[in-house]
Amino acid sequence: MANRRRILIVGASRGLGLGLAKEYLARGWDVVATARNETGEAALAVLAGETSGTLSVERLDISRPDQVAALHARLADGRLDVLFVNAGIAGDPDEPVEAVATDEFQRVMTTNALAPLRLVASFWTLVKDKGTIAVMSSDMASISGNHGGGWEVYRASKAALNQLMRSFTTRHAADGRTYLLMSPGWVRTDMGGGDAPLDVATSVRGIADTIAQREGSGGLHFVNCLNKPIRW
Incomplete structure (x- = not known):
C-alpha cells in the first residue's frame, strides 16, 4: 500500500530490538529487521504472518563494512521513514x-560507537x-x-556514540531529518537483569511513541x- 510506513531496525533479533520489531509490526508498519546470524533470523521469522505489518529479514553484522555496503545496495531503491540502530x-x-x-576495549567501542x-x-x-x-x-x-x-x-562507548552523533548532525545542520539518541530506560533484558523496573513491551512502546511525537522536529x-x- 502506498501509505504504509517503513522502518529499518538494525539489531532486531532479541531483547529491545526484537521488541521494537514486534511493536512496529503491530502498528501496521513495514519492518526491515537485521540479525547477525541464523539464530537471530529464526527468532525474527516467527513474527511473520502474526501482525498487520510486513516483515523482511536481512543478515547484517554492523561491524562489517562490507555487509553494511551490501545491505545498502539491497535497500537503495526504497525509502525509510525511520532508521533505528539498536546494535550494541x-x-x-x-x-x-x-x-x-585492549582488544576488548576496541571491540566495545567499535560495536557501540564507530x-x-x-x-x-x-x-x-x-x-x-x-x-x-x-x-x-x-x-x-x-x-x-x-x-x-x-x-x-560501556558508559564510555555510549558517551562516544553521543558525541559522534553530535558531530555528524552538526555537519548536517541544514538537514530536515530528526535525530534521536534514545535511552530505553532500565529494562528487563539480558543486560538489564531481572530487577529492572521496565519490561521490554513497555520500553519499546514508549520508544515508538517518542519517535512519533518527535517526528518532524529536526x-x-x-x-x-x-x-x-x-x-x-
Missing part, C-alpha cells in the same frame, strides 16, 4: 577501565527528508549523570522512552 554490546560491567584488555555512526553515514540519505534517525543510547551515556560509576567501558535530541530530555 555491554562488556563486563564490573571491570575498571585500567584492567580491560559501527553505528558508519551505518548512519551510509544510510541517512535513504531516510525521507522529514524522517527520523534514532540510535540506541543509554542513561549511562550522560557524563553529568554519572554518580554511581561502574559499567566503565535536530538532535537525547531523550528517554518517556520523551524526557536527558542531561549530556
Whole structure:
C-alpha cells in the first residue's frame, strides 16, 4: 500500500530490538529487521504472518563494512521513514577501565560507537527528508549523570556514540531529518537483569511513541522512552 510506513531496525533479533520489531509490526508498519546470524533470523521469522505489518529479514553484522555496503545496495531503491540502530554490546560491567584488555576495549567501542555512526553515514540519505534517525543510547551515556560509576567501558562507548552523533548532525545542520539518541530506560533484558523496573513491551512502546511525537522536529535530541530530555 502506498501509505504504509517503513522502518529499518538494525539489531532486531532479541531483547529491545526484537521488541521494537514486534511493536512496529503491530502498528501496521513495514519492518526491515537485521540479525547477525541464523539464530537471530529464526527468532525474527516467527513474527511473520502474526501482525498487520510486513516483515523482511536481512543478515547484517554492523561491524562489517562490507555487509553494511551490501545491505545498502539491497535497500537503495526504497525509502525509510525511520532508521533505528539498536546494535550494541555491554562488556563486563564490573571491570575498571585500567584492567580491560585492549582488544576488548576496541571491540566495545567499535560495536557501540564507530559501527553505528558508519551505518548512519551510509544510510541517512535513504531516510525521507522529514524522517527520523534514532540510535540506541543509554542513561549511562550522560557524563553529568554519572554518580554511581561502574559499567566503565560501556558508559564510555555510549558517551562516544553521543558525541559522534553530535558531530555528524552538526555537519548536517541544514538537514530536515530528526535525530534521536534514545535511552530505553532500565529494562528487563539480558543486560538489564531481572530487577529492572521496565519490561521490554513497555520500553519499546514508549520508544515508538517518542519517535512519533518527535517526528518532524529536526535536530538532535537525547531523550528517554518517556520523551524526557536527558542531561549530556
